[in-house]
Amino acid sequence: MNNEAFAQLVDAHYAPLYRFALSLARNGSDAGDLVQQTFFIWATKGDGIRELSKAKSWLFTTLYREFLRGRRRDSRSSSLEDLPPGEKEPVAEDVDRVSRLDAATVMTALQTVDEAFRAPLTLFYIEDMSYQEIAEALEVPIGTVMSRLSRGKSQLRLALERVESGSSKVLPFPGPKGARAS
Amino acid sequence: MTNEEAKFTLSAFRPNGSDSGDATFCDALRMAGDDPVLGSWFTRSRAHDAAVSDKLRQIAPPPGLKEAILAGARASGPKGRSGRGWGWIAGLAAAAALAIGVFSMKAPVRPGVATTAYASFAINDMVSEKHGGRGDPAGALVARLQTTGARMPGADQIDFEKMRDTGCRTLNFQGHQVLEVCFVRDGSLFHLYMAPRDGAQGAAPAQGPSFVTLAAGAAAIWSDSRFDYAVASTAGVEAIRRLL
Numbered sequence: 001m002n003n004e005a006f007a008q009l010v011d012a013h014y015a016p017l018y019r020f021a022l023s024l025a026r027n028g029s030d031a032g033d034l035v036q037q038t039f040f041i042w043a044t045k046g047d048g049i050r051e052l053s054k055a056k057s058w059l060f061t062t063l064y065r066e067f068l069r070g071r072r073r074d075s076r077s078s079s080l081e082d083l084p085p086g087e088k089e090p091v092a093e094d095v096d097r098v099s100r101l102d103a104a105t106v107m108t109a110l111q112t113v114d115e116a117f118r119a120p121l122t123l124f125y126i127e128d129m130s131y132q133e134i135a136e137a138l139e140v141p142i143g144t145v146m147s148r149l150s151r152g153k154s155q156l157r158l159a160l161e162r163v164e165s166g167s168s169k170v171l172p173f174p175g176p177k178g179a180r181a182s
Numbered sequence: 183m184t185n186e187e188a189k190f191t192l193s194a195f196r197p198n199g200s201d202s203g204d205a206t207f208c209d210a211l212r213m214a215g216d217d218p219v220l221g222s223w224f225t226r227s228r229a230h231d232a233a234v235s236d237k238l239r240q241i242a243p244p245p246g247l248k249e250a251i252l253a254g255a256r257a258s259g260p261k262g263r264s265g266r267g268w269g270w271i272a273g274l275a276a277a278a279a280l281a282i283g284v285f286s287m288k289a290p291v292r293p294g295v296a297t298t299a300y301a302s303f304a305i306n307d308m309v310s311e312k313h314g315g316r317g318d319p320a321g322a323l324v325a326r327l328q329t330t331g332a333r334m335p336g337a338d339q340i341d342f343e344k345m346r347d348t349g350c351r352t353l354n355f356q357g358h359q360v361l362e363v364c365f366v367r368d369g370s371l372f373h374l375y376m377a378p379r380d381g382a383q384g385a386a387p388a389q390g391p392s393f394v395t396l397a398a399g400a401a402a403i404w405s406d407s408r409f410d411y412a413v414a415s416t417a418g419v420e421a422i423r424r425l426l
Contacts, residue, residue: 006252007252010251010252011248014243014248014251015242015243018241018243018244018247019238019239019241019243022241023238027310027312028244029306029310029312030353031354031355032243032244032247032250032306033303033354033355034246034249035247036250036251037241039251042399049265049275049305069357070357093227094230095229095230095233096227097231098230098234098237101237102237103237103238103240103241106234106237106238106242107237107238108240110234110238116361122197122238122384124194124231125231125235125238126239127236128196128198128235129193129199130194130196130200130201130204130349131206132228143192146190146191146193146194147190149193150189150190150193150194153193153227153230153231153240153279156234157230
C-alpha cells in the first residue's frame with residue numbers, strides 16, 4: 001500500500017478507532033497508544049489484506065486484540081467472568097437524559113459498563129456496525145453479541161442515570177462472582 | 183416468540199433502520215407493529231440508541247493523533263522494524279510530526295525518531311494529568327526526587343517489579359511496561375518514566391540525555407544499563423536540565 005492509500009485508510013478510520021479504544025481503555029493516553037499500535041501493525045503486517053472492504057473489520061479486530069493482550073498483562077484488571085446481568089428497561093426520560101448530557105459524560109458512563117458488554121456496545125453506537133459485523137470484529141458468536149448488546153444497553157442506561165443523578169462518582173458495576181457473559 | 187424474546191432481538195436493531203431487511207428481525211418487527219406495548223418500548227429504545235450514538239460520535243480524537251500515526255508508519259514500515267534497543271518504540275514515532283525543538287546536552291544532535299517518540303509518549307501522558315507513584319517503594323523514590331539537588335535515580339535505585347507490584351502507576355508503551363512517578367522540585371511538577379530496556383541488560387551502553395520540546399511541554403530522555411528514562415514537565419527544558 002502506498003503512502004497516499006495508507007493516509008486515506010488512516011483518515012477514514014482513526015477517529016472511530018480512537019472512540020472504540022477510548023471506551024475500552026478508559027483514558028485518552030492509552031487509547032491513542034492502541035490506535036497507533038493498530039496502524040503500526042497494519043503498516044507492518046496488514047498490508048497483505050488487499051480487500052480494503054475488509055480493512056475496517058481488520059482494524060477493529062486488531063485493536064481489540066491488542067487491548068486484550070495488554071489487559072492480560074495487567075493483573076489489576078477486572079475479570080471477564082464477573083459480569084452482572086442487565087436490568088433496566090428504556091423509558092422516555094432516558095432519551096431526554098442523554099440529550100442533556102455532553103458527549104464526554106456519555107462516554108464516561110459507557111466506560112463504566114462491563115468490558116464484555118462495552119466492546120460490542122461501542123461498535124454498535126459509534127461505528128453503526130450490524131450484529132454480524134460486531135461478531136466478526138470481536139471474534140465472538142452472533143448470539144453472544146446480541147446478548148451482550150441487550151445487557152450492555154441496560155447497564156448503560158443505569159450508568160447514565162447515575163451520572164446525571166449526581167452520584168458523580170461513576171463506579172464500575174459490581175459483579176457477582178461466577179456470573180458469566182453469554 | 184414472546185415479547186421478551188422480541189426485545190432481546192430488537193436490541194441489536196440499529197437505530198438508523200438499516201437492519202429492516204434482515205430476516206433475523208422480521209418476526210420481532212412485526213410483533214412491535216402489532217403490540218402497542220412492545221411498539222412503544224421499541225420506539226423508546228431506538229430513540230435512546232440514536233441519542234447515545236449521536237453523543238458518542240461527537241468525541242474527537244486528540245490533536246496530532248493522525249499525524250503521529252502517519253509519521254509512525256513512515257518510520258517503521260516492514261523494513262524499518264528493529265528488535266533491539268530503542269527499536270521497540272520505533273513504531274510510535276509520535277513526535278515526529280509534532281516535535282518543535284530537539285537538542286542534546288552537549289551539542290545540537292537530533293536524537294533518533296524512537297527517542298523522540300518516547301519523549302512524546304511522556305509529554306502526552308503528562309498532560310493527561312494523571313499521577314503515579316503509589317506504594318512505599320515509589321513513595322521513597324518520590325521523597326528522594328523532591329529533595330533539592332538530588333540527582334535522577336540510577337538502575338541500582340529502582341526495583342521495577344516491587345514498585346509495579348505495590349501499586350506504582352504502570353503504563354503500556356508499545357507492549358512494554360513503563361513506571362511513572364511524579365514529584366515536585368522547586369515549585370515545579372515533573373513526571374519521571376522508567377522502562378526496562380530490552381534484552382541486553384547490563385550490556386547496553388548509557389545514552390543521552392536528549393531534550394525534546396513539544397507544544398504541551400518538554401522532556402529529557404536518557405538511558406543507563408537497565409532502563410530508558412524520560413522526565414517530562416511543563417516547566418520547560420531549563421527546569422528539567424537542572425534536575426540532571
